[in-house]
Amino acid sequence: MKKSVLLGTLAVAGLAAGAVSAQTLDEVRARGALNCGVTTGLVGFAAPDANGEWEGFDVGVCRAVAAAVLGDSTAVNFVPTTGQTRFTALASGEIDMLARNTTWTFSRDVDLRFEFTGINYYDGQGFMVPRELGVSSAMELDGATVCIQTGTTTELNLADFFSSNNMSYEPVPIETNAEAQQQYLAGACDVYTTDASGLAATRATFEDPSAHVVLPEIISKEPLGPLVRHGDNEWGDIVRWTLNALIAAEELGVTSANVAELAAGTENPEINRLLGSEGDLGGMLGLSSDWAANAISSVGNYGELFEGNIGENTPIGLARGLNAQWTDGGLLYSPPFR
Amino acid sequence: MTIQVVAFALILAAIWFLGRNIVHNLEELGKDFNFAFLNSRAGYDINQRLIEYSNDSTHGRAALVGILNTLLVAFLGCILATILGVIAGVLRLSKNWIVGRLMTVYVEGFRNIPLLLWIILIFAVMTEATPQPRDFRGEDAEASMILGDSVAVTNRGIYVPNVVFTRSLGGNEMTEAADGVEAAIIPSAVAMDWLLVLVLLVGGVLASKAIGRWATKTQEATGIRPPATLWMQIGVILGPFVLVMIALGATLDLPELRGFNFSGGIHMRNSLIALWFALSLYTGAFIAEIVRAGILAVSRGQTEAAFALGLRPNRTMNLVILPQAMRVIIPPLISQYLNLTKNSSLAIAVGYMDVRSTLGGITINQTGRELEGMLLLGLFYLVTSLVISGAMNIYNNSVKLKER
Numbered sequence: 223m224k225k226s227v228l229l230g231t232l233a234v235a236g237l238a239a240g241a242v243s244a245q246t247l248d249e250v251r252a253r254g255a256l257n258c259g260v261t262t263g264l265v266g267f268a269a270p271d272a273n274g275e276w277e278g279f280d281v282g283v284c285r286a287v288a289a290a291v292l293g294d295s296t297a298v299n300f301v302p303t304t305g306q307t308r309f310t311a312l313a314s315g316e317i318d319m320l321a322r323n324t325t326w327t328f329s330r331d332v333d334l335r336f337e338f339t340g341i342n343y344y345d346g347q348g349f350m351v352p353r354e355l356g357v358s359s360a361m362e363l364d365g366a367t368v369c370i371q372t373g374t375t376t377e378l379n380l381a382d383f384f385s386s387n388n389m390s391y392e393p394v395p396i397e398t399n400a401e402a403q404q405q406y407l408a409g410a411c412d413v414y415t416t417d418a419s420g421l422a423a424t425r426a427t428f429e430d431p432s433a434h435v436v437l438p439e440i441i442s443k444e445p446l447g448p449l450v451r452h453g454d455n456e457w458g459d460i461v462r463w464t465l466n467a468l469i470a471a472e473e474l475g476v477t478s479a480n481v482a483e484l485a486a487g488t489e490n491p492e493i494n495r496l497l498g499s500e501g502d503l504g505g506m507l508g509l510s511s512d513w514a515a516n517a518i519s520s521v522g523n524y525g526e527l528f529e530g531n532i533g534e535n536t537p538i539g540l541a542r543g544l545n546a547q548w549t550d551g552g553l554l555y556s557p558p559f560r
Numbered sequence: 561m562t563i564q565v566v567a568f569a570l571i572l573a574a575i576w577f578l579g580r581n582i583v584h585n586l587e588e589l590g591k592d593f594n595f596a597f598l599n600s601r602a603g604y605d606i607n608q609r610l611i612e613y614s615n616d617s618t619h620g621r622a623a624l625v626g627i628l629n630t631l632l633v634a635f636l637g638c639i640l641a642t643i644l645g646v647i648a649g650v651l652r653l654s655k656n657w658i659v660g661r662l663m664t665v666y667v668e669g670f671r672n673i674p675l676l677l678w679i680i681l682i683f684a685v686m687t688e689a690t691p692q693p694r695d696f697r698g699e700d701a702e703a704s705m706i707l708g709d710s711v712a713v714t715n716r717g718i719y720v721p722n723v724v725f726t727r728s729l730g731g732n733e734m735t736e737a738a739d740g741v742e743a744a745i746i747p748s749a750v751a752m753d754w755l756l757v758l759v760l761l762v763g764g765v766l767a768s769k770a771i772g773r774w775a776t777k778t779q780e781a782t783g784i785r786p787p788a789t790l791w792m793q794i795g796v797i798l799g800p801f802v803l804v805m806i807a808l809g810a811t812l813d814l815p816e817l818r819g820f821n822f823s824g825g826i827h828m829r830n831s832l833i834a835l836w837f838a839l840s841l842y843t844g845a846f847i848a849e850i851v852r853a854g855i856l857a858v859s860r861g862q863t864e865a866a867f868a869l870g871l872r873p874n875r876t877m878n879l880v881i882l883p884q885a886m887r888v889i890i891p892p893l894i895s896q897y898l899n900l901t902k903n904s905s906l907a908i909a910v911g912y913m914d915v916r917s918t919l920g921g922i923t924i925n926q927t928g929r930e931l932e933g934m935l936l937l938g939l940f941y942l943v944t945s946l947v948i949s950g951a952m953n954i955y956n957n958s959v960k961l962k963e964r
Contacts, residue, residue, distance in 0.1 A: 306925050313589065313930075334928035335590055355694070355820075365819040367716055372917070373925035378603045381615035392716075392821065393605050395911040395922075409692035410715050410830070412820045452590065 246318050246450070246457035247291065247508060255297045258284035259317040262302040262398045266423040266532040266540075267323055276300045279531040280321040283342055283448050283465060286517040287319065290464045290509060295520035304397050305373035309334060312451060319461050321448040323417060325375045335452040339462035342447050342524075344544040344553050346440035347379050348418035350425060353433050355412060360439035364389040369402045369411035376416050379442040399424060417444050419532065419540055426537040460507050467514040470496060470556040471523035473547050478522040485515045496559045503559060524554065582931070595936075597927040598623070604922050606913045608829055619923045626918030627940060633835055633914065634901040634944075640840035641900060642893075645847025650877070652852050663848065670845035676906055678842055683834035683910040690715040696817050705815075712815050712822050717829040719815035719822045725753045726809035753808055760804055764797035771796060831912035835904065843900045850892045854885035886959045894952040898945045905941075915940060 250256050260268035260280055268278040281300070289295040301317050312320045313335070323345070324330075326338040349368075351357045360383075370377050372395040384391050394411045396402040403424055406414040414421065418440060425431045448465065450458050471477070474493050476484055485497040494500035497518075498511035505511065521527055528545065532538045546552025586593060598620035605615050610628040613621055652663035670678065691703035693714050705712045712719040775789040815825030858881050866876040907914040908921065915937065924933040 306921055309925065309928065310930055313928075329926075329928075363820075365821055365823070367821060372911075372922055377922065378615075378926070381603055381605045384605075385615060391605075393607050395607075395913060395917065397908060397911075405687065408687045408715060409694070410687050453588070 246454050247460065250291055250318055254292065255299050256284065256288040256291065256319070257299045257301055257317045258287070259301045259303045259308055259311050259320040259322055260284065261322050262304055262400065264323070264399050264420055264423050265427050266536065266538040267419070268300070268321070277531070279343070279527060280323060280448075282521040282527040282531065283321040283468075284319070286468055286521045287448075287461055287464045289516040289520040290467075290513040291460060293510065293516050295516075305371045306397070309336070312336065312449070315451075318457070319448055319450050323420065323446040324449060325417075325444045326447050326449075327375060330449075336449045337452050337455075337458045338447050338449045339458055340447050340465045341445040341553075342465060343419060343445075345417040345419050345444040345446050347376050347415060347442040347444055348421050348440055349437040350406075350414045350421045350434055351412060351437065352409075353435050357435075357437065360437045360441065361387065361389075363391065363413060365391065366412040367392040367394060367410070368413045368415055369394045369396055369405050370415055371396055371399065371402060374416070375442070375444065380415055383441045403427070417446065419446075419538075422540055423532065423538045426539070456508060460509065463507060464514070464517055466556040467496060467517055467559075468521070468524040468527065469547075469554050470559060471514070471518045472525040472554075473549065473556065476518055476523060478519050478526060481515050481519045485512065492559055586931070591928070593932065595929075595932055597923070597929050597932070600927070602923065603926065606918060608832065608913055619919075619927065622923060623915060623919035623936070626913060626915035629912065629918075630901075630904055630907075630914040630916075630940075631944070633832060633839065633904050633907070633912065636836050637839040637843065637900050637904065638897050640836065641843040641847055641896070644840060644844030645896075646851050648844060648848035649851025650855070652848060653855060667845045667848050670842050671849070675838060675842045675903055676909055679835060679838040679906055679909050682838050683830060686830045686834055687715045692716075693817060693821050696822075710812075710814055712817075712825075714822065715830065716821065717827050717831075718833065719825045719827055721815065722813045722824070722826045723810050724813045726811060727807070756808075757801065757804060760800045761797065764800060767796045768793040829912070831907070831910040834910050835907055835912050839900050839903060842903075843896050846896050846899075847893060850889055850896065851885070854887075854889035855881055857888045858884045883959070887961060890952065890956040890959060894949050894956070897948050897952065901944055901948060902941055 258281075260276065260278075263269045264278070266278055268276060268280045271277050276298075284298050284300065285295040288298045301311060303311050303317075303320070303322060308320055308322055308324065309330075311317050319339075321342075323343065325345075326341065330336055331338055349360050349363065351363075357363065363384075368380060368391050370380055370393055377393075377395075380391070380393070394405060396405060399416070399420065402414055402416075405411055407428070414424070416424075418436065421436050425434050425436070428434060448461055450461055470492075471481075474490065474496065476493060476497070481497065484493055485499060487499045488494060491500060495503055497515045498504055498513070502511060504513040507513065510516075522530065525547075528540075528542065529535060532540045534541060542550070542552060544553050546554065548555040599618050601615075602617055602619045602622040603615050604622070606613055606622065606625050608629055609625045610632065611621075611625060613625045648663045648666055651659050652667065654660045654663075690713050693712075693716065695702040696704065696712065696714075703714075710721045771789065771793050775786050779785040813824045815822040815827075818824075862880055862884065863876055866880045867873075871879065904914060905916040905920075908917050911917075919933055919940075920937040924930050927933075
């Protein structure tokens with residue numbers, strides 16, 4: 223008995239010791255791989271393909287960071303997390319960064335003590351219903367049974383939306399997107415609600431996507447972005463500027479196809495600074511000078527990442543909308559590389 | 561002695577190290593340790609709630625709703641598991657080959673497959689094999705209600721008629737909830753009515769027993785049993801009950817398809833039913849083995865002696881074997897009840913909102929108070945288990961061999 227107590231306490235202590243934050247960059251280098259938290263499977267954002275290789279829009283962010291830090295975009299351990307486990311995984315040090323369409327909110331940033339390093343997708347919460355229900359507006363959903371993923375902001379938005387419109391609903395709490403899909407298709411709920419991008423991605427995997435409609439109402443702002451632990455600012459900077467590098471690359475016309483050529487030096491000093499042929503931005507981050515070039519050449523710029531995974535030519539078919547460059551009327555705006 | 565002292569010192573050192581580690585790590589993360597989050601607004605809705613709750617309630621209230629849901633499924637599960645276990649345990653000893661083998665299949669099948677699989681399997685069957693509420697609509701509907709249009713079996717749960725009191729003691733009839741949440745009968749208002757009914761029923765049973773004793777006494781004294789004793793016994797139970805039901809204006813509230821869902825009646829959610837059945841069937845298999853062991857532990861001589869006295873087999877079982885077997889059965893039965901209660905935390909697999917899902921899931925996730933939440937959760941299961949085993953120990957003392 224005494225022995226088991228002792229072993230138990232040692233085991234717990236060992237777990238707790240893992241939470242001590244060290245220099246994440248050194249840890250990642252020593253490990254030779256980046257531990258990146260992603261969803262348990264949302265096609266287009268993060269899902270394993272037929273060969274078990276993770277791919278998607280959020281996966282691209284992980285790969286870009288791995289390429290920038292380690293020079294190898296495949297040196298990533300993808301850790302699938304659910305809405306409920308993701309924050310614990312990040313806070314405990316199990317993962318180095320989380321790229322899991324996570325909404326940037328005040329309390330997550332301040333109270334849960336995380337650091338959001340930017341926004342890679344501007345989203346909002348929507349509703350999907352089967353077409354045969356004949357519902358054309360979210361205001362007609364009084365009394366409906368709604369599937370939601372627990373531990374998300376959508377859960378709170380949903381409660382606010384229904385009570386502020388004086389409607390009632392029956393929540394069906396669900397752990398992962400795959401379970402939600404199964405419950406929704408079985409008719410155990412009338413409505414599935416999550417971020418509009420998630421709805422589009424889920425609908426694209428249905429046998430008959432046209433039998434389901436996404437209602438026009440968007441009931442919340444959901445700025446989705448990668449996040450890291452509070453306190454390790456150097457690591458936060460690396461993730462933030464890797465994302466900015468992808469966005470800036472699109473604005474500057476740097477693509478995965480021409481990055482090698484442009485890295486040799488161009489007329490545009492900003493491209494030169496970004497790709498490392500002028501100045502030493504990489505050194506300031508503690509990385510090699512070709513960090514951004516590595517990231518861009520492995521996953522492409524933001525636009526390529528978007529079009530390749532969730533854009534209009536993919537089954538998911540999302541338009542750029544708010545996620546266009548500021549020069550095209552969108553919200554993407556990278557601070558200058560200087 | 562020396563070894564004990566050293567071991568004790570080591571344990572103290574480990575505890576000290578642990579405590580310091582927690583404090584240090586929390587400091588490093590910039591988190592403090594307090595339970596104030598229990599008083600802040602929860603902001604999320606819970607589908608099954610036995611007490612009043614809305615998204616404006618506090619996290620503490622949400623935890624309480626979860627606790628009650630856990631206790632509900634544990635209570636229902638323990639009862640059904642005991643019934644199943646005793647039946648299966650006795651039947652497994654049956655001389656009838658088919659009955660005995662069927663029970664063996666049940667016991668081995670449920671005992672040797674993980675509980676989580678059973679929960680998911682039962683839930684999946686209930687979700688996939690039953691019709692959606694909208695299949696009940698229209699002239700030539702694909703599905704129809706059963707038992708004279710009073711019960712609806714859907715893939716969202718089973719809707720059964722509910723007894724409502726139109727002249728409730730709580731005063732308010734069928735309160736429309738103000739904001740957002742479903743219009744519902746406020747549980748606390750009807751609780752008084754049900755309490756009254758329950759008191760009358762218990763009183764009726766006691767009175768009927770007293771009548772029985774009086775009748776037996778009269779019979780022993782005079783040789784004549786007072787006429788119509790049985791009718792008096794039934795009357796004393798049913799009479800006040802019927803009168804009170806009429807006085808309170810009890811009516812049946814039938815489920816009815818309205819909008820997206822059935823409304824009215826009691827909604828037994830699939831998540832509750834699946835969890836309840838899976839827990840009961842699984843634990844019932846263990847209880848069956850405990851019961852069988854208890855019966856086999858009673859010496860064969862007891863049965864033979866009872867037969868020699870001319871008792872029939874079923875009376876032998878009820879009067880001679882089971883009372884003695886109880887002494888062997890009760891202690892391991894306690895741990896099965898504890899297992900069932902703790903296993904109910906698998907509820908998340910089917911989205912049943914137990915305390916693990918509310919306090920230990922959503923609340924922790926929204927507030928970031930993992931340590932506090934998990935400590936509270938552990939404390940709840942600890943206290944519940946201690947209470948169950950305490951109560952069962954009292955019962956055990958009452959049936960165990962009296963040593964004089």
